[in-house]
Amino acid sequence: MDVQLCVEGEGGIDPEALRAAVATASQACPGARLVRRGQRWVDGGIVPAVRVADAADFDRARLDSPLLRTPLTGEKSPSCEVVLVQGSPTTVVFRANHGVMDGGGAMLWQTQVFRALRGEPVEGAASPLTLEEVMERIADRLGIELPPRAAPSPLTWRSPLGNAPKGPRRSLWRRRTIDGAHPAATARIVRRVATHGPAQGPVLVPVDLRRYLPGLRTTGMVSGAVKLGVREDDDWTDVHAELLRALGEHRYLANRNDPYPMSMPLPLLRSLYRWIDGMAVQNPDFLRDRGYADTAACISHLGTVDLAALGTAAFEATSCYALGGVGFSPELAIVECQGRTEVTVAWRDGRGAADRVEALLDEIEDELSPRAYRVPAGEGARPTAPPCTLQALLAEQVARTPDAVAIEGADGALTYAELDRRAGAVAAALHARGIGRGDLVGLVAGRSAAAITALWGVLKAGAAYLPIDESHPDARIVRLLADARARICLLEPPAERRACLPPGCAGLSLADMPYDEPHAWQDMPGEPTDLAYVVYTSGSTGAPKGVEVEHRSVVNFVRWATRECGIDASTRMLLIPSISFDVAGYAFFLPLLAGGCVLPVREVNAATLRAAVEDGGATAMAVTPSHLELIAQSGVRRSTMRVVMAAGELLRRSTALRARDALGQQCRILNQWGPSEAAIVNTSHEFDPVADTDAGVPFGRPMDGNALYVLDARGRFVAPGELGEAYVGGVQVARGYRGRPDLTRERFVRLADGTRVYRTGDLVRRLPGGELTFVGRVDDQVKVAGHRIEPAEIAQTVEEHPLVRQAAVLPRTRPGAAPALCAYVVGDPGVTPDELRGFVAERLPRNMVPAAIVPVPEIPRTPNGKLDAARLPDPFAGVPADGTAGEGLDEVAAAVAGIWSRTLRLDAGLLDERADFHQLGGDSLLLLSMVREVSRTVVGRGEQEFMDELVRIVREPTLGRVSDVAREVRDRRPAGLTE
The missing domain is CATH 3.30.559 (Chloramphenicol Acetyltransferase)
Structure with missing residues (x-):
């Protein structure tokens, strides 16, 4: 029998480099050079051969190849060899006679070969011990006798x-x-x-x-x-x-x-x-x-x-x-x-x-x-229409309604024909500067008709646009344009007078465009797989990353969102989000591809939002829940709003109720969800104040062309009702991150069946009816004794206090200790942190009570309307851990916690009775070691009885269960029996 390990991957391996690496690794691991001499294996000094084949020699579906059937006897043939199958994917097969190596040995050998391939020092594995000698040493170490050899086999x-x-x-x-x-x-x-x-x-x-x-x-x-x-x-x-x-x-x-x-x-x-x-x-x-x-x-x-x-x-x-x-x-x-x-x-x-x-x-x-x-959520959605490009859809709409108003702002109104002519002027100017299909054009602007016209001009030129908010600092604009490798940047005054362009990027003023000069621009032909835009997002990496989104992805969003949101020629949609936030895409695309009108809101504050809702005749808007809360509290007295699309963060029921009261019963509130990496949003749910009774409003099911999978931290599909990370699949998944193949590979992954998906980092739960609800972020998560703590749930509880107007909960790192929760509260000056801590303690488990509660005058927000954690104070800076975690354990549970601490190498003070051994990183052998130590030191002479309870522990490997079993077994001992 032979042991065969297959390493499969992308890219190539030079055969000669592989032969040299095998020689180097086999020198340090002489077990790969063994040959048979009579009844013995000896080091023959012969380097294992490397055989090279192409894809035709290896049936990947059946895992069949003559190369894998050649016996490795160690006599007239080698005992070990390496087979390199070139192609896509490339496969390297490490083969060894089972008498020479077991699976663990082959794993060790292949690792050393790759170390040598990378030019790293190899780590020797030269021990000559046989199986019998290893068994004898283990028996000596355990202080036991080896059992006799088995009788000759029948x-x-x-x-x-x-x-x-x-x-x-x-x-x-x-x-x-x-x-x-x-x-x-x-x-x-x-x-x-x-x-x-x-x-x-x-x-x-x-x-x-x-x-x-x-x-x-x-x-x-x-x-x-x-x-x-x-x-x-x-x-x-x-x-x-x-x-x-x-x-x-x-x-x-x-x-x-x-x-x-x-x-x-x-x-x-x-x-x-x-x-x-x-x-x-x-x-x-x-x-x-x-x-x-x-x-x-x-x-x-x-x-x-x-x-x-x-x-x-x-x-x-x-x-x-x-x-x-x-x-x-x-x-x-x-x-x-x-x-x-x-x-x-x-x-x-x-x-x-x-x-x-x-x-x-x-x-x-x-x-x-x-x-x-x-089975993914979203399976069975209606088939999508044939893909096309965005500029093709706009051209069709311009032909249908050339005289209808497309954009109405402070500077007047533009008809569809005027929008098309002005966008054509931008496209012609870009084309004259060598911009065309496959290029990326920066756009530094605010919420304006000029910005909307410019981005459509970029698309008509066959290029993709990179929207950047004009309020960003110069240094950030320079960084984004340089990272994106943009050769041209369109600038809206006053950005054209700022030092915000990196070397190699030329500026082009929107104010100087020849909008009124005649031109005969014809849209550049394109394909649905062409790049439409790049939008930069921040994240847990700390560095902004550019998401590359293709036309087919945006077109799919437009088609289902137009239907779901009730967008038509009568729609008047407010543009409220920053142009650098992908939620602005609602206003860029939905009304303009349905014959409706866009209403840009140049300055966003409580007063301007109230005026826009009351006086502009708006019927639709796409906003973050934070903006929706601001509108709801702005004192709106009248509204013609028919539909609100809330996206970008958790929509709380309290916010939805206040918005409904402010905007009128006729207004539909749609909670929609999706990452920038999957073309704006992917799901939709209409808020129902009667049915939606949880703190967070569900975000619904994936729409046409989208699928959503829920997996846990180990990559396993979770059962309905369980918490897991959302993975998005389907046509709206982006191409990847611009210039970041490493990050693209990390976040855009494939499931076992080959489905390409994006790991969102959002924690969701599938409700009994099949809809999904947002719970929190993986990167905002705090783990206490293996339990996931969702800050959003705690913030909602804090806001239930009558003297609290707003709250945010974040994990903060304490020096020398595990992350802890900190609540930031905007409320009445009369409410104290101790009072709020007691209020939360009455409603949530102990490990969800914030370690610190900090009053703040406001919860800071980014230009996109999301929580800006960097501007909140860190109450733990320079302060040692308070040491309160893990209190409340009795003598037995505390002793068990100490054993877990030593076995798993973690702080015993962070353990409570709900701690799960497997979630904390324990495997089967560590579990066995822990159980034996508990039986020996905590149970005493009830060891065998305790070991007999293994099934109960395996079924529920929590600290509380182990402690309960230990108490029961110890209490069953005869009276007077001592340890």
Whole structure:
């Protein structure tokens, strides 16, 4: 049998560089150079070969290639080799005889090869210890005796040697990529295989023994194994508990080699195995029926792979998976990498084998990621119309209504014909300066008719526009234009007189455009996949990043939003957001492509917003909830508003109610959601004051052409009702970040089925009716003892106090301590922080009560209307942690918390009874270590009773549950029994 690890990725690897790296790594890892001399493996000093093939030599769908079937015997052929399959994707296969390396050893070897490829020093793995010697050292370390070797296998005595088939073994490999990393994946898969798989019976689980000898660095075959029997009525928690017991009882040391077969002459041994193999091909149940194999499968979990360690400057690894050897039973291999779980099956090919393996993989995928969770919100939406460009849609509208008013502002009104002529003048001026399809043009302006005309001129020239608010400081404008590599920037007075252009970017004044001169401009032809605009956003990285949005994405938004929002020729839409905020796109596109009118609001404050709503005859507006709150509190007395689109942040029910009262019952309030990276917004929900009773208004379902997936922090699809991060898919997903391929790869990812999605960073919850509600931001999240804390929920609670007008809650870092919550409050001077803290404590769990409450005169906002956290004071600056977290634990729980602290290497003071061992980073072996320590030091002589309660702990691995079990077992001891 051979071990085969496949590293798949994008980019190329030079074959000669790979050969040199294999030589370097194999010098430090001599286990890769072993050859067979009689009954022994010795260092032959021969560098493993690198074979190069092209994509035609490797069937990726079937994982089939003659290159993977060549046996590595270590006699006349090598014991290890590397296969480089060039193409897209590029695949590097590390192959080794299983007698030379196990999966852990092959992982170590491949990592060193990539270190050498990157020019980094390799880390040796030269230990010559054999499996038997490793087991002896582990037994000595544990102070136990090794069990005796097993008796000679019946296989040795009962197998006739005649009729052995000739030729290589007929193997079958299949692979399934599953979203997410799944705790207890081995136990879950064991149960599926043992009870519903292609073969039933006990399952063998290899155990990498390197973990039990810290510092051991060997590529050798040093794996033990435990055998798990599974009953029909067992669930995965029963299997997981049994696996932990097997590890705790060191059953992996019982898998010692039977010396008898190894003493047989090699030709005889090979003939024996060829005969068995051939009979198994003819009849998959042959081995078990005759007692030659007593396990249903072998299931190996090879751990988590850091793909960054398997790349170079020219090659980026995207996945790693294992193709196991085919022994007497099916072999399954599990590898976790990049938020996914790779599961592969190796089995003998034969009648119906492929169908049985695919059925097994279906069951395994459904076990780890239930099919019902994988169905995206938005599936079944009506099909989208054929894509086109924005300038084509405007040309059609101009032809329909040339004399209708398109823009009405302080400087007068423009008809559609005038808008088209002026935009054509801008396009002609840009074309004269060499601007055309594929170029990006900066636009520094305010909310004005000139700005709207200019951006349409850029689109008519076939280029894309970069909108920048004129209120931005010069330094920021320079930074954005330079980062975007814009060669031309359109400037609205007074920006044309400012020092805001970087070298290589020429300014062009909108005031000097020859709007009234005749021209015969014809729009440049384009494609739906052309770039329409770039909008810069900030984020957790701290550096602004330019989102590249294509025409097809905006056109899809326009089509469904026009219908959903009731936009038509009678629409008069206010332009309120900054032009640099993508929400301004509502006004740029929706009314102008439906025959309506745009009403720019030059200055945005309570007075101007009130006047715009009352006196302008506006029927629609798109605003942030912060702006909507400002309008609602501005004293509006009359309104012709028919629809409000709220987007950009959480819309609270209290804000929606106040807005409804101010704007009138005839006004629909639509809560719409979506990131800039997916063309403005993607979902919609009409506020219903009767049905929408939660603090936050739902944001609905994805609209046409959009899909939304909800995944947890481990990349797993969550059940309906659970909290998770929103991933957006569909036609509106942006091209990526301009000039940032690294960040694009990080945020624009693919699900296991290949679907391209954007990770929004927004935390959402799917409601029972299928709609979604916004909860908070991943990057604003605070974790206390493994629990996610959503600041928005706390802010809503603080605002329920009658003397509080507005509140914001943010995580702040305390020196030497975990992040803590800080509430900023605008309210009556008579309300004190202590009073507010008590008010919140009566309504929320203790770990959601802010550590600090700071009165402020106002909550600062960015030009886009979002919370400006940088302008709020940090109450923890220079102040040590208060040390209050973790109080309230009794003696037993405190002792358990101390053990968790040592096991997981975290602050015990941050733990409470709801802390979850897995959420805090614990795996199965750490869980076993923790349970044994609790049974030894907290329970005392009730150790075995405590270990018998493993199933309860596995099902709910919280500090409270472990403490409860410890108390129960300790209290069951006979009276008078002491520790």
